[in-house]
Structures are given as structure tokens and as C-alpha cells.
Amino acid sequence: MSEHQNIEYKSIWKDDYLKWICGFANAQGGTLVIGKDDKSNIVGVKNSKKLLEELPNKITTILGIVADVNLHATEQGDYIEIIVEPQPNPVNYKGEYHYRSGSTKQELKGAALDKFLLQKYGRKWDSVPIPNISVSELKQDTFEFFKKKGIESKRLSEGSRNETPEQLLNNLKLIDNGNLKRAALLLFHPDPEKFVTGAFIKIGFFRTNTDLLFQDTLHGNLFEQVEKTIELLLTKYTKAFISYKGLSRIETYEYPEDALREALLNAVAHKDYAGNIPIQISVYPDKIMMWNMGRLPENWTIDTLQQKHSSIPHNPDIANAFFRSGYVEAWGRGIEKITELCTTAGLPTPQFSPRGADFWVTFRKDIYNKEDLSKLGLNERQVDALVYFKSKGEITNSEYQTYFNVSERTARYDLTELVEKELLVKTGDKKSTKYIFAVKLPIKQ
Numbered sequence: 001m002s003e004h005q006n007i008e009y010k011s012i013w014k015d016d017y018l019k020w021i022c023g024f025a026n027a028q029g030g031t032l033v034i035g036k037d038d039k040s041n042i043v044g045v046k047n048s049k050k051l052l053e054e055l056p057n058k059i060t061t062i063l064g065i066v067a068d069v070n071l072h073a074t075e076q077g078d079y080i081e082i083i084v085e086p087q088p089n090p091v092n093y094k095g096e097y098h099y100r101s102g103s104t105k106q107e108l109k110g111a112a113l114d115k116f117l118l119q120k121y122g123r124k125w126d127s128v129p130i131p132n133i134s135v136s137e138l139k140q141d142t143f144e145f146f147k148k149k150g151i152e153s154k155r156l157s158e159g160s161r162n163e164t165p166e167q168l169l170n171n172l173k174l175i176d177n178g179n180l181k182r183a184a185l186l187l188f189h190p191d192p193e194k195f196v197t198g199a200f201i202k203i204g205f206f207r208t209n210t211d212l213l214f215q216d217t218l219h220g221n222l223f224e225q226v227e228k229t230i231e232l233l234l235t236k237y238t239k240a241f242i243s244y245k246g247l248s249r250i251e252t253y254e255y256p257e258d259a260l261r262e263a264l265l266n267a268v269a270h271k272d273y274a275g276n277i278p279i280q281i282s283v284y285p286d287k288i289m290m291w292n293m294g295r296l297p298e299n300w301t302i303d304t305l306q307q308k309h310s311s312i313p314h315n316p317d318i319a320n321a322f323f324r325s326g327y328v329e330a331w332g333r334g335i336e337k338i339t340e341l342c343t344t345a346g347l348p349t350p351q352f353s354p355r356g357a358d359f360w361v362t363f364r365k366d367i368y369n370k371e372d373l374s375k376l377g378l379n380e381r382q383v384d385a386l387v388y389f390k391s392k393g394e395i396t397n398s399e400y401q402t403y404f405n406v407s408e409r410t411a412r413y414d415l416t417e418l419v420e421k422e423l424l425v426k427t428g429d430k431k432s433t434k435y436i437f438a439v440k441l442p443i444k445q
Contacts, residue, residue, distance in 0.1 A: 007033060008024075008031070008032050009037060009038050009040055010033065010036075011034075011035065011043045013055075013080075015058070017032060018063060018093055019093050019107075020032055020098070020105055021059060021063060021065075022063055023098040023099050023106075024084040024086075024100050025063065025065055025086065026090060026091055026098065026099045026108075026116070028100075029084050029085050030084055031081055031082065031083050032081075033079060033080070033082075034080040035048070035077060035080060036079055042079055043076075044076060044077015045079055048080060049071070052071045055067075055082065056069050062094065063092075063093060064091065065087055065091055067083060067084050068082070068083040070082075070083070088120070089120060090116065090117055097117075099116065111275060111276075115274060124317070125273060125274055126181065126182050126183040126273070126315035126316070126317045127181050127182070127183065128181065129180065129182075130181070130195060133189075138180075138190075139221060140165070142188050142224065146168070146325050150325045152326060154326075155326050156324060165188075169188075172184075172320065174321070182196065182273075186199060186222050187221055187318065187321050188221055189221055191220070192221055192222075193219065197276040198276040198278050199222075199273060200217055200218060200225065201218040201225050201229050201280075201281065202215065202216075202278045203215060203216050203217075203218065203233070203237065203280075203283065204216075204280075204282055205283045206283065207284075208284075216232060216236075218232070222268055226265060226327070230257065233283070233288070234253055238283070238288075238365075239254055240252065240254075255288060255342075255363050255365060256341040256342060259337075259338045259341035259342050259345075260363070262334050262337050262338050264279075264281075265328050266334045266335075267290055267292040267294075267361070268322075269314070270292065270315070270359070271292045271293060272292075279291065285372075285375075286367055288363045289362045289363075290361045290363075291360050293357055293358065293359075294314055295357055338361070342363065346366055347364065348366075367423075368386050368423075368437065369387065370387060373386055373387070376421060378418075379414070381414055384404075385400060385403065385404070385418075386423060388403070393436065393437050394434045394435060394436045396435070397411045397415060398411075400414065418435065422438055423437075424437060424438060425437075
């Protein structure tokens, strides 16, 4: 941590500064210096010896911690250094919980305070027990669904088929001292929204950002939400292309079903449920955007996600149940798997965008088909060229001239327009110029 983040300078002492000491104790520790201005120049503090005696007692009495208080005498004047160690337990100032984040101090309240307290006590949000809910209130059908999936994927033994819901919950570590954990209610209760506001999924079809054509909300427990959402995405919100191999009817979806499912499962398992906001899926003619409230682990970036990384689920109990059911793989392979599935299907690389407390996944579809291209104001040659050369992945000016029997100038005009519409990407110069299909690259949002 850099110096300005864990040192705070004050020219005089005020008892209110105990809040800063509280903030350091709850974060990574730090030093409060009394008798220096905010540029670290010594201005001297009066009654320094009296403060040296009083401060340790005040800190212990009001905050319940011991801090190292040192007096430094210099020619410019005296200053006092209060060195605060990070504390394993939460520290409060008269019932208020302060936290030093970056170079600012904030008072923690509501969901932020809940999260902080849980972390200090080594708990996660989904592992908190909820009293007075019995196993009999949970949904038997969901337990059967869970067992069937788990046995099929060999994550559960054949013997699990005869286990009671209580045995299953104990094996999943979803019961704590006789009480069901929050994760158990989200996973198996018929109506988890009784206990967790916003524990549902919202999906809408947009013609443009402001033009919503239709929408649905999906309720029930997490297994039901996932199944219903995937079914709706494939049957109502996107198209399926029908083909035949011999007598077999084959349905090909605009987006790989397994990639959509993996992204949805990631959103459900990593969502910050304390935020009380539903997962939101926005479907457009050319893309699907999935949003959930959930931060990446500290110091992680999008690069961390896209390389081999450890699995640090926001809700470990939910993630473990998803793993046991065969829904997800372990070891944090979700992002890699989504990317592989889209690339294999010839789709653009999905975009993963963490922005503060928001996490977005954007899927783009292969729009290089006559139906979609004809809506983009292209001439007939341009549509035919994109469909014909798609499998090759690139076009040159001379190939365009030959295929359509047109002049170099006409070919250049047509291809330049396709670059402007972001359907092709121009590479090389003069004789080595190629026009590469944007489908091979992440398409700009």
C-alpha cells in the first residue's frame, strides 16, 4: 500500500479522529500523525506530553484496541505518531463501523456493513443460517432434479438417489447448527424471494436501447430460474435454424446453448445477493447482454479472468451445489469455456466487462447471413460477398472484382463501406491489403 493511503496527517488532535483510528483498524492498518499538515510539514502540537498520556487510554476505552503512541520532539515542534495494526475482529467507534478505503474513510452501513462483519468472522453471505425454516418447506421436486443431474454427471454416487433432503443438505454443508443456510433457501425453497429481495431474473427484448418490445421475469429457486431462463432464451428470445441429417432433425441456435448456460450460472453463483437487485438479461437483434451485481476478487482484472485462475466464488455454498449437480466445472474454467464455445461456433469472442459493482457479459451473434445483412442497408453484391467469403474469413479487392466482374474502384467502394459498417476489418496496405471478417475478432460494442 502506498504511503498516502495508510498515513493520515492532522495538525491538531480532536476526539473525532478516533474514527480514523477505527477505520485503520478495520482495514489494513495505518498511521495517524498529529502535528503535521497535509503535506507532511511539521507544524507542532501543543500539550503533546498530556496527549501522550491520554491517547492510549482513550483508544483502549472507546475502541477496545491497543495502539502504539509515540512522541517525536524536533526543532520545528513536537508531533505524535499513532501506529494502528489491522485487527482480526471488527472495531467500532460508539456503535459506528468505520473503514479506511484508499485515501478516504467511510462509515459502513447496511449491506456493506453486513459484508464486512461476515468477512471478519470468516463467513460468506450465502453461509449465514436463517432460523425457523424447516426442511419440509423446501421443494421436493428440486431435490429430485438435483440428484438426477448429479448422478448423471457422476458428481453424486448412485446411493444418493435414496438420500432424504436432510441427508443431502448435510452432505452439501447447507445446515448449520440445525438451521438452514441462506444458500439452501436460494437453491431449494419454492419462493426464495420471501427471504432475499431481488432473487430473480429479468429478461427483455430490445429493438434499441430505449425500445423494449417484450419482457419476462423468472422466479422460483435458483435451479428453476436457470432452467426457465435458458428455455425462454432459446425458444422466445432467439431463433433456431432447422436442418436435417438423414431423417434426424437438427436445431442450431444463434448462440451456443452451453455458453449461455455457463454465463448464466456464473452470474447466479457470483451475484452479490445483498444488493437486492435481479440479474438482468437484455436481448437485442444482434447481441445478448447479461448483467449481475458482483465485484471481481480484490486486485483481479479481466486479464486474470481470461487466464488460468483459481476459483474464488462469491457464494461458495451455492457454487458447491452447482458443482455437485454437474451444472458447472470446478477450478474457475467458466470464462475460458464460454470463449471456446463461441469461437467453435464461429461467433465473435464474448466481451467480459467488470465495472465497479457491475459485471457484464456480451454475446454477439454471427450476422453474416442474408436475412440479417439485408437489414443493414447493403447492396446485393455486398450481401452476397459476405455470405460467400465467410468460410474463408477474408476478401481481397481482386477477388471481389473477379467474383462480381466489377472495376477496382467499385470493389474498393463496396469494401470500404463494409469496413465503415464494422463488418470487415482492413489490414495491410497497397498490394497486401486484405479485408478480414470482424467475426474473427471481438466486435466493438
